[in-house]
Amino acid sequence: MRYRTALVTGASKGIGTYFAAELAEAGTSLVLVARRVELLESLAGELRERFQVEVEVLPADLTDPDDLTAVQERLTDPERPVDLLVNNAGALTTGPFAQLPLDGEIRQLELNVMALVRLTHSALGPMVVRGRGGVVNVSSIAGEAPTPYSATYCAGYAFVTNFSQSVHMEVAEHGVHVTALLPGFTAPGADGPRIQHPGQVVREALGALVAGKPLCIPGGRNKAAAAFARLAPRSVVRSVMEGVASAGAPTEAARP
Numbered sequence: 001m002r003y004r005t006a007l008v009t010g011a012s013k014g015i016g017t018y019f020a021a022e023l024a025e026a027g028t029s030l031v032l033v034a035r036r037v038e039l040l041e042s043l044a045g046e047l048r049e050r051f052q053v054e055v056e057v058l059p060a061d062l063t064d065p066d067d068l069t070a071v072q073e074r075l076t077d078p079e080r081p082v083d084l085l086v087n088n089a090g091a092l093t094t095g096p097f098a099q100l101p102l103d104g105e106i107r108q109l110e111l112n113v114m115a116l117v118r119l120t121h122s123a124l125g126p127m128v129v130r131g132r133g134g135v136v137n138v139s140s141i142a143g144e145a146p147t148p149y150s151a152t153y154c155a156g157y158a159f160v161t162n163f164s165q166s167v168h169m170e171v172a173e174h175g176v177h178v179t180a181l182l183p184g185f186t187a188p189g190a191d192g193p194r195i196q197h198p199g200q201v202v203r204e205a206l207g208a209l210v211a212g213k214p215l216c217i218p219g220g221r222n223k224a225a226a227a228f229a230r231l232a233p234r235s236v237v238r239s240v241m242e243g244v245a246s247a248g249a250p251t252e253a254a255r256p
């Protein structure tokens, strides 16, 4: 791995902890961001001990403007350059859009989309000047198809996937890569044909970033689902997704 310092959002739980561990094992110093400081401190202690790397804890609610500004300032601090940003923090709301509290939907978009856009912007400026760096934007396979009962989540990640690839095309010539990661259903201890282990997802994502790829769809089943969503007629995709949502199948959007 060629990164010196990575800032990982959503590092207190789930996929973010696997990004942190994989990077620490490769000798990358870390800045860990999430709301729950005690979980971040515990992970930081474990990673310092296991891998002898520097780990900073930066507690922040990325839907809070002041906290978000603090994370942006950390990314642009010239004294402590960050050469890898992993925008992993995210939230999922499910239910019929018209009946869900609007504030929760807006907050989800502020986290999954607007915070990611702001942090990507802050990170890329100094990276482009230095001529090196990388950004992994964790999106979702759910962004590939319209899905009832997770309308904002799916639409938000359609934006993230498209945005990340567009920006990648702008900065690649400056030695900076942006990779959109589109996991499907991902959970530890539940490896199988329909569910991927987060460690595997993270390794595929970092491999894609290092290889300069703008898009990473981990796992054969997710690749096939994405190809179907892109190539099939919209009416077919909509009726499949209606069936999937009403059957309560373990799609990514039905993750715990």
Ligand SMILES: NC(=O)c1ccc[n+]([C@@H]2O[C@H](COP(=O)([O-])OP(=O)(O)OC[C@H]3O[C@@H](n4cnc5c(N)ncnc54)[C@H](OP(=O)(O)O)[C@@H]3O)[C@@H](O)[C@H]2O)c1
Residues within 6 Å of the ligand: 009, 010, 011, 012, 013, 014, 015, 016, 033, 034, 035, 036, 037, 039, 060, 061, 062, 063, 088, 089, 090, 091, 092, 111, 138, 139, 140, 141, 182, 183, 184, 185, 186, 187, 252, 255
């Ligand atoms: N797991 C899946 O099947 C799957 C599939 C596709 C995409 N994804 C995406 O992958 C990412 C990680 O998923 P996951 O399953 O690992 O999620 P998770 O276990 O729910 O963890 C989410 C992380 O985001 C942090 N977070 C939530 N709200 C935050 C806020 N307002 N400010 C700062 N941090 C916040 C949480 O920490 P705190 O609560 O401590 O703040 C936690 O560390 C998410 O973006 C998710 O949408 C997941």
